[in-house]
Amino acid sequence: MxxxxxxxxxxxxxxxxxxxxxxxxxxxxxxxxxxxxxxxxxxxxxxxxxxxxxxxxxxxxxxxxxxxxxxxxMGAEHSLSNQEKNIFPVIRSTSFPKETKDGVPFFTDEHTAETRIYYALDLGKTYRLIDESLRKREGWTEERVREMARFNLRSLPTNVKKDEVSGNFFYFLNTNDGYDASRILNEKFLKDMSEQVEGEMTISVPHGDVLIIGDIRNETGYDVLAQMNMSFFAGGHVPITALSFIYEEGKLDPIFIMAKNRAAEKKK
Structure with missing residues (x-):
C-alpha cells in the first residue's frame, strides 16, 4: 500500500x-x-x-x-441546552489544535506537559468539541462546563482487564466509548487503583481509546511499559502521548523510560 x-x-x-x-x-x-x-x-x-x-x-x-x-x-447547529448529560472532558496531546479551522478557540484547560483537556458534546456516534463561540452563545460559564463534564465522567464505567508480564501487572481500560483516556481525570478511580498497586503506579494514555495503569514491581516492567505504550501510540486513531506518568499522592509526573538501561526518569 x-x-x-x-x-x-x-x-x-x-x-x-x-x-x-x-x-x-x-x-x-x-x-x-x-x-x-x-x-x-x-x-x-x-x-x-x-x-x-x-x-x-x-x-x-x-x-x-x-x-x-x-x-x-460539521456545519450543523448544536446546543448545550438540555444536553447536560452529554458533556464530557476529552484528553488530547498538547500538539492538538487549540482552535477550529475557522480560528475559533476551543474551550480548554491545561493538564500536564504532554496533555491538554478539551470538552465535548456527545452526539451519539461522534462528538463535537466545545469552542468558545458555542459556550458563550449558550451562556454557559467555564466552571459550569467543567463541573458538568467531570460529573458525567464519573458516571462512566471503569472496569479494567488485568494482565501480568514478568512479575508486573497492567490494567487496561478500553471500552471504546471515546472517553477511555479521559478517565485519567477521574480522581476517585485513580485513588482506588492506587490502593491495589503494590509497586510504582504508572498511568498511560497512548491514544484516546485506551488507558493503561501499570503496577511496576521490577526493572523489566519499565521495558515492557515503554514497548507497550509505543505500540498503542503508533496504532491509535487519535494518538496522545507515548510517555507514561508516575502517579503519586494525586499528582502526575511524565517520565522518560530508557528501555536499554531499564531506568525511568521524571521529565524535568
Missing part, C-alpha cells in the same frame, strides 16, 4: 455529489470537503498506511467511518 493507491481508495469510497478532494503532496495529506458548507477534514495518509500493514482493510474502514461521521457533524 502506498499513498497513491490509498488516496484512490479513499476518494472512491467517500465520493458524493457534494464533496471535493484536495491532495497536498508535501504533507501527504488528503482533504475531504463538503462543497455546500465549506467544511472539511484532513487525513494524513502515512499513519493509515502504517496501520494497514497490520489491520489491512479494517484500517481503511476506520478512516472512512471517521470521515463520514465528522463531515455529518
Amino acid at each position: 502506498d499513498s497513491k493507491k490509498l488516496r484512490r481508495i479513499l476518494e472512491e469510497r467517500l465520493q458524493k455529489d457534494n464533496r471535493s478532494f484536495t491532495f497536498d503532496r508535501e504533507k501527504d495529506e488528503l482533504r475531504i470537503e463538503n462543497t455546500e458548507t465549506g467544511k472539511g477534514i484532513n487525513v494524513s495518509l502515512p499513519p493509515v498506511i502504517a496501520k494497514w500493514q497490520n489491520k489491512k482493510e479494517q484500517a481503511i474502514d476506520e478512516v472512512v467511518y471517521y470521515v463520514e461521521e465528522a463531515l455529518a457533524v
Whole structure:
C-alpha cells in the first residue's frame, strides 16, 4: 500500500455529489470537503498506511467511518441546552489544535506537559468539541462546563482487564466509548487503583481509546511499559502521548523510560 493507491481508495469510497478532494503532496495529506458548507477534514495518509500493514482493510474502514461521521457533524447547529448529560472532558496531546479551522478557540484547560483537556458534546456516534463561540452563545460559564463534564465522567464505567508480564501487572481500560483516556481525570478511580498497586503506579494514555495503569514491581516492567505504550501510540486513531506518568499522592509526573538501561526518569 502506498499513498497513491490509498488516496484512490479513499476518494472512491467517500465520493458524493457534494464533496471535493484536495491532495497536498508535501504533507501527504488528503482533504475531504463538503462543497455546500465549506467544511472539511484532513487525513494524513502515512499513519493509515502504517496501520494497514497490520489491520489491512479494517484500517481503511476506520478512516472512512471517521470521515463520514465528522463531515455529518460539521456545519450543523448544536446546543448545550438540555444536553447536560452529554458533556464530557476529552484528553488530547498538547500538539492538538487549540482552535477550529475557522480560528475559533476551543474551550480548554491545561493538564500536564504532554496533555491538554478539551470538552465535548456527545452526539451519539461522534462528538463535537466545545469552542468558545458555542459556550458563550449558550451562556454557559467555564466552571459550569467543567463541573458538568467531570460529573458525567464519573458516571462512566471503569472496569479494567488485568494482565501480568514478568512479575508486573497492567490494567487496561478500553471500552471504546471515546472517553477511555479521559478517565485519567477521574480522581476517585485513580485513588482506588492506587490502593491495589503494590509497586510504582504508572498511568498511560497512548491514544484516546485506551488507558493503561501499570503496577511496576521490577526493572523489566519499565521495558515492557515503554514497548507497550509505543505500540498503542503508533496504532491509535487519535494518538496522545507515548510517555507514561508516575502517579503519586494525586499528582502526575511524565517520565522518560530508557528501555536499554531499564531506568525511568521524571521529565524535568
